[in-house]
Amino acid sequence: MRLPQRLCRPAPLALLTGALLAPVLSQAAEGMWTLDNPPTALMRQELGFAPDAAWLSKAMRGSARLAGGCSGSFVSAQGLVLTNHHCVAECVEQLSSADKDHMKNGFLARSRAEEQTCPAMEVNRLEAITDVTEQVKAATRGRDGVAFTQAFNAIKATLTAQCVGADAKTQRCDVVDLYHGGQYKLYRYHRFQDVRLAFAPEQAIAFFGGDPDNFNFPRYDLDMGLLRVYENGQPAVVKDFFPVNTRGPAAGEAVFVTGHPGSTQRTLTVAQLEQLRASRLPESLMELAEYRGRLAQYRTQGEEQARTANAELFYVENDFKVLKGQLEALNEPALLAAKRADEARLRAFAARQPQLKAVNGAWDAIATALQNYRSFRTLHGQLERGAAFNTQLFGIARTLVRGAAERSRPNAERLPEFAEAGLPAVQAQLLSPAPIYPAFEKFKLSFSLEKMREHLGADAPLVHQVLGKDSPEQVAARLVDGSQLADVAVRKALWEGGMEAVRKSQDPFIQLALALDEPARALRLRYEREVESVAQKNAELIAQARFAMTGPRVYPDATFTLRLSYGKVEGWKEGDTQVPPFTTLGGTFQRATGADPFALPASWLAARERLDLAKPFNLVSTNDIIGGNSGSPMLNARGELVGLVFDGNIHSIGGAYWFEPARNRTVAVNAAAIAETMDKVYGARALLDELQGR
Template sequence: MPVPRHRRSATALLGATLLCALAPLAASAMEGMWTLDNLPKATLAQKYGFTPDDAWVNKVMHSAARMAGGCSTSFVSAGGLVLTNHHCVDSCLGDLSRPGQDLRRQGFLAQHPQEERQCPGMELNRLEQITDVSAAFAQATAGKTGQAYTEAANATRARLESACVNGQDATVRCDVVTLYQGGARHLYRYHRYQDVRLAFAPEVSIGAFGGDPDNFDFPRYDLDMGLLRVYENGRPAATPEFFPFNPHGPEAGELVITAGNPGSTQRLLTVAQLETLRDVDLPGRLLREAEQRGLLNQYGSEGTEQNRLAQKTLRWIENGFKVQYGQLETLRDAEVMARKRSEEAALRQFAASRPELKDTLGAWDDIARATRVYREIHPHLAYTEGAEGYWTDYYSWARTLVRAAAERSKPSGERLPEFADAALLATQRHLLAPRPIDPAFEKVKLAWSLSQMRQWLGADAPLVRQVLGRKSPQTLAAELVDGTTLGDPKVRQALWDGGAAAIAASQDPFIRLALATDGEARALRARHENEVKAVETRAAEQIARVRFARTGTSVYPDATFSLRLSFGEIRGFKKNGQPVAPFTEIGGTFARATGEDPFALPQSWLTAQPALNPAQRFNMVSTNDIIGGNSGSPLINRRGELVGLIFDGNLGSLGGAYWYDEADNRAVSVHAGAILETLDKVYHADRLVQELKAGAVH
């Protein structure tokens, strides 16, 4: 359990709040996750003497990339070599592992090109173009509310994305990105790489050195990196625009930039929405993840193979728990909420002072009413549409198959968004990826989640009685898993290809379960979309009008897992009143090692210790504004050279979902020089080192 984050004094915080209320200025260069078409150029020029031109922005856009399922990446050679975090390739390592061959524990190195192994289902996207489509949405949804609004917005999204892909879905992906909580919508066109192969990953004991105790902390000593390669037509893809390595790295005070895809922030939410997160969502997630962590630890203690399977999921559960605990602490901070209320009051007062904004005055109250509906339906929504009672890939596959069969017969614009034409390939690839699954492990997870559903909805709830009948969760889980054949990708392929007729004829118990529960899940999803999301989005569009009238686009939008630049500098911070230097060195890793997990170094490092430069900088912190999804982001200098690799934040960054505090918030990265030093002297990855050095700054 992490200690509460360091808090600024009430006087300082309320002083900042007052300034925000009275003089809404552009964010400083340190704060913000900026879209590429709206960078804080004036602030950068004034503070750092740096004005990124169009050529610089285009190079960054084409050198950065993202994993479709989460995490950021970047190209680091002209031959399709991609740099990201170890924890971002962790799922690939797990999927490629087998009993007796734990690639997470052993690490992986392709000494020759033909040894690079494809990661099942992994996809990389490189941004190519941004188009403002706000007017199309405004026209389509004008005067509409509730279900009519949802249907119009979904149809418009499907039409724009489909036209953008234009039948080239093998190499093109298009996403409508909602910015400013609905104040703007942009269409992002990506080049899609569907053949992604693993080239290198260190052992998890150094890729996650320090484990959960060191997570979201600093000083750190982590080689949290991995190398992938994208292929096209069976050959390494040509990627002429990439970030060359600068092994010298940055100095303290130097400007550094992240080019990544932050997942989600909630800095522009209303107070009612933040209170719902604080009172409903975060406590529920924390309780669930705490119990999941206990279950996985228990299962992992039962044997070597059980441990391998449990660890694949446990790392993510522990990380999520710590993140959400920090977020809850932030929203429980009376000073932070006072700031949010003051900012909201100032915005409402501004709207009231402008006759042209009179129609926006009810927006905040509309959102408050929507949050009350959400609180009412939340428990059943979580266990129906949220599928929290069915913690197993078998059910996820079954639901996708059941819904795909029903949705694909409809026009694209009338389908659930995940089955619209532009999204269908991604859905299909995720379903059919040949990932291994262990039936015994799935029984344990499913029995636990069914028990949770019974506990939280009650044994007499119609859904619980429908699903369990007179059986215990353990008995039902065993029957379902023993009776299914969905673990075979060929079976899933046949059901996908067979469509509605194949689904209707299937006697697979998970298919029957998904069919039986889909009606209630869809009904609750529709209610949530029409009575909560549609209301909140429509009201947020009105609030965005107020914000634009007051500050224009000098305020950045919330994160949306789309490419953003964050500008900061290498700088230490204070922890418990003591200064923390911005760098650690490789030599400190051996001093920190204890020989016991999670501070046990792999044998490869112990063997290589005499050859390593102990003074080589290893990890470092900067003031870049990041959040989950930034994992794997390149840290570059003003010349577009890669000087580090973002892999974490400190404890002070956990409240970054709701606000940015320059005194506390730090991004943690691996030094570019440490990556080359260890690839060379620990792993003897000569082929990859030569490829990285070919474009490196000397």
């Protein structure tokens, strides 16, 4: 499952990669290209077709980004957005209750009046890209350490504030680091904050096959969801959208994916890759394995426990499979051999160029920064990154505490997450009416506190400060039971009351966040001084050398910004077996066993005789994607939507580090199956007519 980056929760693996990468040369449909630098010659050579400026312009505005970490697309003039079920699952769960489980039974709004608001969901549409490389580099030139980071954050805050202006409710601007210091671009988005759920099938068919089928093919998933964006209480009027071609694509047809891949690490330094392989990935897999077992046990305690922990287990199982695949990729001798050879070539090139003399020490400087980080990485992860406090309530408390402090400072001096341009999104998340389940919060928090004690040791000052003489379970129960932060009105009063209100609060999570803020900030400052600034500055030098060697014939690593990938509908050879590019609706019934995760919902069993079982269901293509591409439209040369991306095959997991054209495949729902099932299974005729432009 090509899950989104979960921007609102700590990642299970805090990779030190954000500023350390450089671009790579592309070949054989490889690359996630920015739309202002498309690989026109490569596409024409490999596909016999390349999109023109008008095609790309429409593709940019027809594509959508779900701010929580997914992709989507506009598919009607009335603001209808198509994405994956697993991208709307959080909304579906938030709209559910013990009496009305939409994850189990599905959701269909038969009229617009029945569409329900998704708490704190935001959809972005890219409007413009501006090069701000010189402004950013001028602001940071000659600076080191904390001074570099402060100047970097300040110029980003200034540029985004100028871009947003007085339109913070409808505009969002981000300074995007491309080629890891090689270029900086300002991306301006239109924001839709009134987002409503229109349709979501049952999870049983959206994730048919469950974890056993995840990242595999053949697949039989209707992993789709329909949202609608509103403005001023009315469906948004959308000029650029993708018509849905309900025939779907043909085998061998050229297809294009426009989406927002989250993060790739294809040109990490060798030192970084070796550290990932030796420690980071194995450590994370061990902890995820234990957490997965605990979650599975918790879900056996009752129906409500199973319902409220469902999404968490879903994400944990996916994370485990992803990290396991990444570790296996790094253990492939060919991968590291290729990386060492590439790094050696670039070092040798830089050494021969007098103007690149400053680059020669960049790789060693990054390696030294990684080594230095080892001495405080565990404490930094537990405290500043929040791994010790896995509960929504602590996240809310930290936002209130830091938000109060940061909003009292000039915009250019704030922590980046509290810059003026981004405050509307922060506030929307903070004041979301989404339910918080106390029993589940206690379970998560007690586990993370237990792991904090295990990682830091029982005698660590942080452990003594947080646990005292009590057990993790006792502390978790006391904090959750004593907190009022689940009440949106309480959060709103604290946010609006500022630091005075925060300091007066007796909420135990607020008190904890206040007590831990100073040492956490100190760790953050040390990280910025010893690691982040060193990495960013030397990444710019490496990018300079890479550009000098290759010129512009490269694509940047993924940054959760809009990208274009190209390819063909094509299967692959697995050993001696040829894997065909399509599955059929009929194959779904053949694969069904009646037991989870291969149990079909009642709606499908009832509709079997009405369905055209020969219709294609899922498909694979050679497009290059990664997590964050969930919900991306798959387009044909005419700019019609022919598929909905929801996953990659098992070979695509190594795509974080390299692209293997022979077997790396994108998995999508065929548009033909979307139309057939919306009509004959769900009776969603009005929505289907809208998708078809009727």
